[in-house]
Amino acid sequence: MSTQKLRKERIDRGIKVRSDGLYALMSLRELSYLTLPRFVLIAGMLSLPFLMPDMYWQRVISIVCIYAILALSFDFLAHYVGLVSLGGAFFIGTGGYVAGILNSYYGIPPVLTVPLAAIIGGAICTLMLLPCLPLKGVYFAIVTLMYPLFMARIIEAFDLFGGTDGLAGIDSFSSAFAEQYLVICTVLIFLFGLRRFVTTDMGLIFTAVMDNDQAVKASGINITKYKALAVFIASSAGCMAGACLTHIYMWSGISQFALDFSILPIAATVIGGAGTLAGPVLGCFILVPVSELLRDFGTLRIVFYASVLVGFILFRSDGIMVFMQRKYEQFERWTKI
Template structure:
């Protein structure tokens, strides 16, 4: 109670969902059951998918991750029109490690995720202070510049992309991997936006100058 009082005194909205979840099994089931239905449903649905629908499922999961990453930026008031570039940089990092160095996908995917995030951070650092239409236009120009660079130099396979990449040992690994990634990203993003950091992100969207002044 003392900790909660301090949070209220600091002007931060106290969340009581965790307290209710621990109060009894009834409240715990009330909170977890709606979340468990789609997760369990997807887990049991996957084995019945045909190869065609398996590819559709994987593509849908990839675009879902792209949408979640875009939603995170828009929550801070940053409209990114080049999100596919930042998403694709990680894919190219992972693909290049497999294509040129022969690393297995189980290693290239986490390396590509971290490396792609680091490269995108470096690319966006000069424009992070931009807001509104200015930030949107810069993020729109960046993928156009990159596509012209690829076409002119034919790096990374040119317009045809990288070929001959090593797949997973089983197609079901790809399906369950993308499903787990989407679920972790979705619930992780929801948890983040409900935390103190999420309140800061929302505050940046409302008035970034006030957030900077508050420290």
């Protein structure tokens, strides 16, 4: 056994340092270093509908994107506002039902129902979550977990909106192409929009609420207002995803309140990297297709799926995104101590 001790040293790559701040404008190389990851993501996502071999996988793309929007909204709420929300299913279900009702009762076309569902659904979710906003951490998580169960049972018990059969015969999007590009663009807009938003002055308020809400109160800022705003942003994203789901399946029903929609985004956030916003999207692009590929194994699927998750939590708990970012920005070498 060698007694020599080695330590891994991480040093920023020269190009990373050179592309910090204004210096990035100096040369094309620095500029492309900065834009390459973003370009790969955008180009990759936009070309996905062409790369997929058949209808089945094209449909998977849409589902991935719907989960990705949910994961984004979870990551934003949990790591930028400090509200750990298990209400993904609540958002999806509310958005899905709003879109379904608008379409089948009032005949509004999908072009309008999706944005309307985002706004109306977001408002409904925010209003219903308003009493829970003073709660923090695990208490908020538990309450938000109750909401989808509660909504599903109410619809079932009072036989509202078609009861257990749900609302069938809802219009689909005009083409598979329109459907995929709508969800892909929504993911991209929310991803880059939120990334920009959290660094603005108003975005800082959210981080401050997460860090220390007493100090925000002492600064003369109404924290309930900002928490409600954050919940509105996150829930309208979720409701928009739900509306897309309704139109994709041409049906909305109580299975849209299924807890999958609450749990999978969290798993994706863990795998992708918490607090990176891009990470959860990446996580969805891994988890959902993996779960599709494992369909042949029947019920064993869950075992594989769970092993992947446990593996990630044990060995790469900071997430793929953080890992990749480190590799992109720094190099490592062994040094003697």
